[in-house]
Amino acid sequence: MSQLILLNKPYGVICQFSEHPKHPTLKSCIDLPGVYPAGRLDTDSEGLLLLTDDGALQHRIADPRWKLPKTYWVQVEGEPSDAQLAALEAGVDLGDFVTKPATVRRLNPPSLWPRNPPVRFRKSVPDNWLEIVISEGKNRQVRRMTAKVGLPTLRLVRVAIGPWRLEDLPPGEHRVLAVDLADLPGGRQAMTRAKVGRTPPRSSGHRQTMSSPTSRRRKP
Template sequence: MSQLILFNKPYGVICQFSQHELHPTLKDHIALPGVYPAGRLDTDSEGLLLLTGEGALQHRISDPRWKLPKTYWVQVEGRVSEEQLEALRAGVDLGDFVTRPAQVRQIEPPALWERKPPVRFRKTVPDCWLEIIISEGKNRQVRRMTAKVGLPTLRLVRAAIGPWQLDGLQPGELRSISVNLEDLPALSHAERLGQGRDAPARKSTAAGSKAGPQPSFRFARRNKP
């Protein structure tokens, strides 16, 4: 069994253990020796970050070939239209790459912790929340996707990676669990044969469906963030 750390990264924390002259880092929150992030989360994003000291487990989580779905709750500026949702689902041309099809739907504002500093709103502009599930992890991908379709991101919270969820963790809190690599999804025979080759940018997948599975997170929903 491998040890996996689930950590709710607060806003403004950099995903590194070395000190930073401007921002707090993981070192200020995690005292466990020998663990490292499996993947990354932008400094201005919040939510689930996975850490482990096991190389095989870190590889399974961070290697894009395993396509672990990542679930984000995204507060965007503006009223969302069906055309904008369809554009996000189909794949967005960001110039340097085209995103894979995603699961996207509008949701009620989740009952989250208060962000520090708070989000700056424009009183004359409405906002709404989206749930976006992607299987990629390019730099600032979700923010770039929403901006491309005319919905600038105000707040971004990662709620789940694969089978692991925030599940009530508050900012700065962590939980240690044991993971058996044999219990994680395996690559299909076709995917194993395709390793080392670039996948088509617009490969058709089930992730493009309109309605994804209902989230099972324990955060209650409320009307205002």
């Protein structure tokens, strides 16, 4: 069994263990030896980040061929129209690539911890929440998607990666699970590759239940 760590990464924390001149690092949240991030989360985004001490499991989670769906709760500026939601679902041309189809729905404002610093609102413009599920994870993808359709992101919280959910984990806290790589789709192939040539997890410079809100479904 491999060790999988679920961390609720706070806003402003950069996804690395090595010191950074401007931002606190993962070391401020977790101090377990030999663990490394399996994927990334932008510094100005919050929520679920996976870490592990197993290189094969890290590869399985991050491998594009077995990309796990990622679920985000996104606070956007503006009132989303059906056309804007349909555009997000169909795929958005971001210039350097076109996003794959996504699952999008409206949400009632979820019960979340206060963000520090608070989100800056414009009193003259309404804000709304969306749930967006994507199967890829390009740099700042969700923010770029919502901006492209005219709904700038104000706050972005990742609440799930594949079968793992943030639930009621407080910001800066973590939960440790025992995971069998063979139980995951593609896990046995990952184990075979690991046996052929074992490589350590990619280092980032360190050696070492939140309830779902009621949704407002899009009108047909």
